[in-house]
Amino acid sequence: MLKRASAMNKTEKKPGVRGSRTGRPIMVLLDLLGRRWSLRILWELRDKPLTSRALRATCDEASPTVLQARLSELREAGFVELLPAGGYGLTGLGRELNETFLPLHRFAERWSKSH
Numbered sequence: 303m304l305k306r307a308s309a310m311n312k313t314e315k316k317p318g319v320r321g322s323r324t325g326r327p328i329m330v331l332l333d334l335l336g337r338r339w340s341l342r343i344l345w346e347l348r349d350k351p352l353t354s355r356a357l358r359a360t361c362d363e364a365s366p367t368v369l370q371a372r373l374s375e376l377r378e379a380g381f382v383e384l385l386p387a388g389g390y391g392l393t394g395l396g397r398e399l400n401e402t403f404l405p406l407h408r409f410a411e412r413w414s415k416s417h
Contacts, residue, residue, distance in 0.1 A: 334379055339364050339372045341403075344381060344392070348400045351391035 335341055339361055346352060346360045358369055373390060376382040381396035392400060 334375060339368060343372055343376060344400055347392050351385050351389040353389040
């Protein structure tokens with residue numbers, strides 16, 4: 303039984319990562335966050351859930367097709383959820399990820415004032 307489980311683990315595919323064959327967790331995360339609109343979606347959902355239409359408006363009228371693709375990827379990754387009342391919100395994991403952006407946000411604010 304142990305050998306079979308071990309063999310199955312070796313055949314499981316790691317998530318695809320552009321420019322990397324390792325599938326290391328940090329590379330997978332950076333690949334996802336580096337896709338157009340991913341970070342913006344997470345940032346816009348930081349304070350409250352938004353409908354697709356409201357999210358599109360806050361994302362400078364991003365293409366509906368691209369926006370939905372990113373929402374699907376972020377949902378699959380466990381950062382965003384479709385809420386029963388409608389709209390999208392951050393999961394606990396998504397809120398935790400957004401908290402890691404706050405020091406960078408504060409730095410960006412200071413930096414923008416100096417330049």
